[in-house]
Amino acid sequence: MPRYYFDIHDGERLAVDHVGTELDDLSSARDEATRTLSEIGAEEIPRDGPHREFAIAVRDDSGNVLFELRLTFHTRSF
Amino acid sequence: MQEPLDVLIAKLASIGRLLPEYETAIRQLPIRVSQLDRGDDAVMEGQIMGHCCVVIEGLLQRHKHMQDGSRQILSFHPAGDIPDLQSLHLRKVDYTLSATTPTTIATIRHSDMQAMLRKHPGLTDLFWRDTLVDAAKFLTWMMLIGQASAEARMAHLFCEMFMRLKSVGTIDSFEFPFKVTQSDLADALGMSIVHANRTLQELRSAGLLIFASGQAEILDWPRLSELGQFDPAYLHLADE
Structure with missing residues (x-):
């Protein structure tokens, strides 16, 4: 199974994934990243601030970035 | 001499008072020892059971699957546990038990178990207590x-495993084997x-816990247990 690396930016700092995760294929990697981003958002958005941004960049074994997902939480007051 | 069911004796002694005649009765139980590889099932959902199993060495996990195939791990069972003791009364099992790592189990026929319990009602109380602690x-x-x-x-998961392994004497240090994969942890914790x-x-960079390749090391018990809000009261360790 191919190994994918998920670098996570939580708006403040970038956590580079040095270990990676073995998954079936690119589509599984996309599902995994999507689920992770929504879980991290659900955990961290209620903790602080009216504005948050999270991103996950997924790399393959050779270091090529395959895709990036971004989650933005924005509050607008009237 | 070390006997296979000594781990069960240690487990029962950790949650209640075990009389010497109970130990003798347990040692006399006829058992069948078998080896499982990672992924092998000890018990399959829907099976009608005529026996239950004791984990002698290794680790079993109890799990169920949703229709889309996603898996929830409901519990981990190290040496000494009888994870399917319920099958004594609920013979059709509603969960699957699989080996998380190469595991040795001993199976005991329900009829032998029942004969022992009829002879030693005090042991019935102890096994009942064990299933109630499981429920807790x-x-x-x-x-x-x-x-x-x-x-x-x-x-919390690492605090619980540490406490359970320590209470039956499997480990005596903050560095211990917990042979689960990252994917097992994910499925257990949702x-x-x-x-x-x-x-x-994050736990590692906070200096609380290191976990890699099935080996755990708790670096800071007070802070890890505080973060996990771990209060061992629910394990009811020998508080009778």
């Missing part, structure tokens, strides 16, 4: 899955594998 673990698990943060869930990895990374 499920309550705590449910609360964590529903209410706790990812870090707290992860911290999070993605990548989220589980990130959570472990």
